[in-house]
Every structure is written in structure tokens, then in C-alpha cells.
Amino acid sequence: MTVPLIATDLDRTMIFSKAAMGPEQFGRLDLRCVEIHEDAPLSFMTADAVDLLDALAAAAPVVPVTTRTPKQYRRIALPGRPFRYAVVSSGGRIITDGADDKSWRAHIDSQLSGAGADLGTVVAELESRIDQAWVKKFRIADELFCYIVVRTERQPAGFLADWTGWCAERGWTVSQQGRKIYAQPATVTKSAALAEVRRRLIDDGTLAAAAPVLAAGDGLLDADLLEAADRGIRPAHGELHELDFQRDHVRVTETVGALAGEEILAWFHAAIPGESAA
Template identity: 85%
Template sequence: MTIPLIATDLDRTMIFSEAAMGPEQFGRLDLRCVEIHEDAPLSYMTADAVNMLGNLAATAPVVPVTTRTPKQYKRIELPGSPFRYAVVSSGGRIITDGADDKRWRTQIDAQLSDAGADLDTVVAELTSRIDRSWVKKLRIADDLFCYIVVHTERQPAGFIAEWTGWCAERGWTVSQQGRKIYAQPATVTKSAALAEVRRRLIDDGALDAYAPVLAAGDGLLDADMLEAADRGIRPAHGELHELGFHREHVRVTATAGALAGEEILSWFHAAIPGTGAA
């Protein structure tokens, strides 16, 4: 058995806010803060998960794969870092040795010029569909995609279905992750960026050409990565769980919240030669 390539989403898969955990876990688990934002703790991992991720990164190539922009990603102090590669902006950028990979972004921008509606068109349409009674913020991320932060309890029941339909006809994907609703070009995917990282690791001898790809994620924007992986795992919470996403090669955790993060890391560890089978 060869050492696998480990690819993992971050928010609600590996790291968790207090809201994502809920009061029962937040008040009961032994937690470590891994992100400070605006002088306040924002994201956490359990103490066991911190140790497991650090150990995992010492034995296998680990690639964080996130919807976060480069700036948002760099706020996180992940155990096992620095990582040689990270995929950010949902595949729109690759971070190589801490620096933005300009070549990859140029390739992405070239793809976008021939694919569906442009960002300005989507933002204009989104603006026409929302108001301050239920939307706190509208943000453009990395000149690539946009998202809104909503009061979920006030969110109109039919918004996601209607917005998804409009975007799909114009080559865009919609995903809701907690309070955030994303819209991004369908041609930008985590799986494509991860495939590029895998190719580079093989080319420079850091990864065996036959090494399996193991992936973890909780949201619709992770689905393509899970589909493309040799084996995957998703937590028993989040967008994919609510959508009933099941594939033969994708395991579902028995636990939810931050405990699912621990379970995912245990599953990754079991795939390392000499530790058992995942």
C-alpha cells in the first residue's frame, strides 16, 4: 500500500465555529482555538483532532481545500502547517509554499472568459433578489464568486431553489453552508485544482503515481472532490447530509459536529500503511 494524498475541506469538516458545534459540544469538548478574527476566537478543533492532524501531516501529504479566499485561509493556524499546497477560493487559486500560484489563476481566468454569465451579471441579479430584512452582508470574493450572509430564520423558503435555478441556467453553482449562501462559476472546482496539485506532487517525486486520493468535505462545493476521490468521507451534518448525498465509495461519519472532525481524521490515519485499513 502506498501513502495516500489527503485532501480535506476545512470549515464544518475539520474546523468548527461555536455555532457550527452547538452549545452542547462547545461547552463539553476539550477545544483548541485555531483562528482569531477581529480579536476574537472564531474556529476550533478538539485537542485530539489537533494532535491527529499534526501527526497525519508528518506522515502523508495533506492538502487543505477550502472555499475561503487566500486572506481568510491565512487566518487559520492549522496543526501540521505550513502545508506545501493548499487549494483556496473553491479551486480558483492554489497556494504553493505560502504564495499564490499566478499560473493557475491565469488558467482559471481564461476558462471563465468563455463560460456562462460573468460575476457582475450574477451580483446584479442577486442584489435584485435580496433585502436587508434577511441578508446581513453581500460579499464579492477574490473577484471570482459572491456570497451573502443571512439570518437563516428569516430566509425566504423558496430562495435557494429559485436562485439555484437561475444560476444553473447561466453556468453557476449555488451552495448554502450555514449562514452563508455562495454562488460561483461551475467551471471552478475543487477537484480540478486538487488534480493539478496531485500531478505536481507526482512529477517531483513527492507522491507515488498510484497513490490513492482520500477526501473529506461537508458541502455541495465539496461534492465534485468527493466524487473524484478514490475514497471519501463526509460528516453526518451539513449541506451534503441534508441533501442525502451518498456514494458507494464515500463513508458517512457516525458522529456530527467537531466529533465528526475527529472521526474523519481517524479514518485518514487508518489509511496510512501500517496502521490498518480505512
């Protein structure tokens, strides 16, 4: 049995805000804060999940794979760190030994040249479709993609479908994850960046060529990661669950919220020779 490569999304898969896990879990679970933002605790894992991820990182190569920008990623104090590689900006950047991998970003920029609408066009169109009555924030991330933070109770019923259609015709992907709605170039994917990390780990002897890839994620921007993995797992909550994303090689957790994060980590452990989640 070969040690696998572990690739996992972070927000709503491994780490959870109070809103993401819900008041019932937040009030009764033994939680550990893993992110502080603006002097306030923002993201949490259960105490058992912290121990599981710490042990997992010691037993197998683990690659965090996230939509977060490098700055947002570095706010998280993940157990098991430092990680040799991390995929951030939804695959737009690779962090290698804590530093931005400029060669990968140059590769991404060359791919984007002439492929679909440019960022400025998408930003201008999005700005024309929103207003402050239901949008709290508008952000451009890493000069690569954009997102809005919305008041979901006021979000127009047809906005997401209309915006998704407009973007799809121009080579962009839209994903809503809780209060955030992302738009990013379809050519930028988490799976492509992870494939590059895997190639490097095989080339330097860290990973066996036959090693399987195990992946976890909850959002539409994780779908390609799960599709490309040898085996995957997703929580029974989030965007993919709402879309009823089903694949023969992708398991769905029995639990939700932060407990699903524990279940995912236990599933990863079960795939490692000599390891157990106990």
C-alpha cells in the same frame, strides 16, 4: 500499501465555529482555538483532532481544500502547517509554499472567459433578489464568486431554489452552508485544482503515481471533490447530509460536529501504512 494524498475541506469538516458544533459540544469538549478574527476566537478543533492532524501531516501529503479566499485561509493556524499546497477560493487559486500560484489563476481566468454569465451579471441579479431584512452581508470574493450572509430564520422559503435555478441556467453553482449562500462559476472546482496539485506531487517524486486520493467535505461545493476521490468521507451533518449525498466509495461519519472532525482524521490515519489513530 501506498501513502495516499489527503484532501480535506476545512469549515464544518475539520474546523468548527461555536455555532457549527452546537452549544452542547462547545461546552463539554476539550477545544483548541485555531482561528481568531477581529480579536475574537472563531474556529476550533478538539485537542485530539489537533494531535491527529499534526501526526497526519507528518505521515502523508495533506492538502487543505477550502472555499475560503487566500486571506481568510491564512487566518487559520492549522496544526501540521506549513502545508506545501492549499486549494482556496473553491479551486480558483492554489497556494504553493505560502504564495499565490499565478499560473493556476491565469488558467482559471482563461477558462472563465465566455463560459456562462460573468461575475458582474450574477452580482447584479443577486442584489435585485435580496434585502437587508434577511441579509446581513454581501461579499464578492477574490473577484471570482459572491456570497451572502443571511438571517436563516428570515430567509424566504423559495429563495434558494429560485436562485439555484437561475444560476444553473447560466453556468453557476449555488451552495448554502449554514448562514452563508455562495454562488460560483461551475467551471471552478476543488477537484480540478486538486488534480493539478496531485500531478505536481507525482512529477517531483513526492507522491507515487498509484497513490490513492482520500477526501473529506461537508458541502455541495465539496461534492465534486468527493466524487473524484478514490475514497471519501463526509460528516453526518451539513449540506451534503441534508441532501442525502450517498456514494459507494464515500463513508458517512457516525458522529457530528467537532467529533466528526476527529472521526474523519482517524479514518485518514487508518489508510496510511504503519499509522493508527491511537
